[in-house]
Amino acid sequence: MKRILITNDDGYESLGLLALKEALSPLGHVVIVAPASEKSACGHGMTLTRPLRFVKIEDDFYKLDDGSPTDCIYLSLNALYDEKFLPDLIVSGINIGSNMGEDVSYSGTASAAMEGVLHGIPSIAISQVLKDKNYFGFDFALAKKTIYNLAKKILEGSYPLQFREFLNVNIPQLRPKECKGIQITELGIRSYGNDAHLHRNPRGEEYYWLGLHPLAWSERENGEISDFSAIAQGYISITPITLDFTARARLVGLREWLNAK
Template identity: 45%
Template sequence: MKILLTNDDGFDAAGLAAARTTLIQLGHEVLTIAPARQKSACAHSLTLSLPLVFKPVSESFYALDDGTPSDCVYLGLFEFYKDFKPDLVISGINHGSNLGEDITYSGTCAAAMEGALQGIKSVAFSQYYVGDSLSGLGFELACEVVKSVVKSVQNGAIKWGEREFLNVNIPAVSLSEFKGFRAVRAGKRRYDTRASVGVNPRGVRYFWLGEADISYEAGLGSDLDAINAGFASLTPVKMDMTSYESLEGLRGICE
């Protein structure tokens, strides 16, 4: 297959390198276009106020200066796929999970969303970690999950609808402890608004996000439950965000 690969951790991220190596070893033709800098939690943003430049990294591998993951997919299709579309857009392997409402923040998921909007089958892969488990376990299990999912997409065993993408999260366990896959709904997370506060050398007060406590509602049979039980979660995500239940009530008011 012809695969467009990107991420939100940047072109030099270990997860991206692991995914690229895995896909090439499977015999696929992989074009990698990734942000030149860290773009985590940038969501589905496009860069409209700055010029964007492709910087070659190696053969079929580019860093997009100032670009977001969505930019990478959008401009990758514009510049390199003029006469045809890739068979698959893959985003990841992300350093950290994208579970529940994380999907709305995630640049990893946004790249897959952009692929889906362009009519291409798209998958987001994210490696959950606890403490130093990412440095201890690496991406061995994640690469095996990528292999399994991509093969199943290629042979038609895994399917999902148009204008949808597949969100895959890998648990923080070793390959020998891995329990398999679960097809599950997106869970419910609880977020606070805590941030670190400091003062720069010029006396200006600043804020640094990223320390908020995040918990989740257990027992829903969700992606969060699956990951915490040692399974990889498979969640199809669709673009239609309409609340049809509330829509009926609004129609009654308008009539």
């Protein structure tokens, strides 16, 4: 039986996580290890300054006490699996909200997939774009169908990427019959603004609360469709992500700059 490890950054009680388990259970043995609380935008952080503890929720379902998504993957691979029988697939999600453009660098969802491919395991991050995060009653039908089909292809031995690369999937808020299909995309250029809100507590002390930026973006100039544009047009976006951050086109120029008199 195929082994599937899943996590998220919305916490172990997230409806998206439970939908992911439901979608993937027909394909193999699913183990869930998820943060005990929401860890959105925590990036690829790993906990080094305090102990971590698995808390069993039910069979093959654990929350990691105050752990990050990266912690969940790293500790699971080292504590719950034998190195000869690691997962065949790691999936992170279904995230509540998008992970597009440079938001991938903040994303706990994407970071869990990063951790998976660092250990040589095919990995997917999947996010559900929502116009309103008050999503109660949302059935994730299109996301579930999409992740089932992608996972099935990978578990059958067809992984389309190379060393330290993962799939970043974003799902439009549409019913399956309304979706126009799938676009293979690049990361768009996310537009950020100042969304830090100043407030005062009952004692008059100032504090800031960071809000959410609107999904504003611009396209790159190479003609590829971006993840933002695909979602806006009613498509599923699948972006291949590499962990190699080297700006290779700048290597020669940087050498010339350094050696110039």
